[in-house]
Amino acid sequence: MILCFSATGNTKYCAEYIASRTHDTITSINSMMKDGVKSVNCEGAERLGIFAPVYDWDLAYAAAEFLGGVSFVNLPESCYVYGVFTCGSNAGRADENLREILSRKGITLGAAFAVSMPDNYVPMFRTESPERRAEHLAKADETLKELAEDIAEKRHVQKFTRKPSRLFTYLIKKFVVPSQRKVKGFTVNDDCVGCGLCERVCPMNIITLKDNRPVWTADKCACCLACLHRCPKQAINLGRSAKNGRYVNPNVKL
Ligand SMILES: Cc1cc2nc3c(=O)[nH]c(=O)nc-3n(C[C@H](O)[C@H](O)[C@H](O)COP(=O)(O)O)c2cc1C
Missing domain, CATH: 3.30.70.20 (Alpha-Beta Plaits)
Structure with a gap:
């Protein structure tokens, strides 16, 4: 099963790409949030994929809040749990936040993957040109092809971007996130x-x-x-x- 938060479609695209190979079903975190869902039934799940964008070098706030508050019921002990994080260029420490959220619930994050996609943070950055966007999306497909194999084989791997310093992410969390x-x-x-x-x-x-x-x-x-x-x-x-x-x-x- 796949749980996916997506605002502008990049993460949804990744979830659909992986689901088409693993034959998993996708449930939208956005819809669950709107409906006030508080528990997710994971009965029989062989894999649990959590797909979310990166905001401010961290797990998207909305996804973090939802995942922190929800109970995963009937999750089989053998379930392979993994995270896929879409970002413009750097996924920061989003995997660490998800790992921590899940570990508080006694769940181990078995693998984490970052996928670079077009950046949607237009309050600050220009959108990519149509040519650059097409290249970026084609490159993401190559990454996804590799991930799909890892996920299908339930490999315990970390395929992430370079980590920023802890001081940097601390300062962002303290001074930038509250204003956003x-x-x-x-x-x-x-x-x-x-x-x-x-x-x-x-x-x-x-x-x-x-x-x-x-x-x-x-x-x-x-x-x-x-x-x-x-x-x-x-x-x-x-x-x-x-x-x-x-x-x-x-x-x-x-
Ligand atoms: C508030 C905000 C903060 C973002 N911060 C980062 C970031 O720290 N690093 C990065 O590479 N991309 C960042 N992005 C870009 C998104 O992670 C990226 O475009 C993502 O694929 C969007 O996913 P979606 O289309 O599924 O909503 C940010 C986007 C938003 C809206």
């Missing part, structure tokens, strides 16, 4: 048609429509940017996103 959970930076322009997609895709359930416009109601943003990237009118912005473009993985249905 805040919602005051989001703006909505007059192109908004009040369709409510942003409200539906917010995994934290903190967007509501007021007078047909999204309003962010609590400073516990996942910073996944699903609302921003998936807005059909590109009406939502944060930081420099208006200049930096939009991204959704072209090979999945969101």
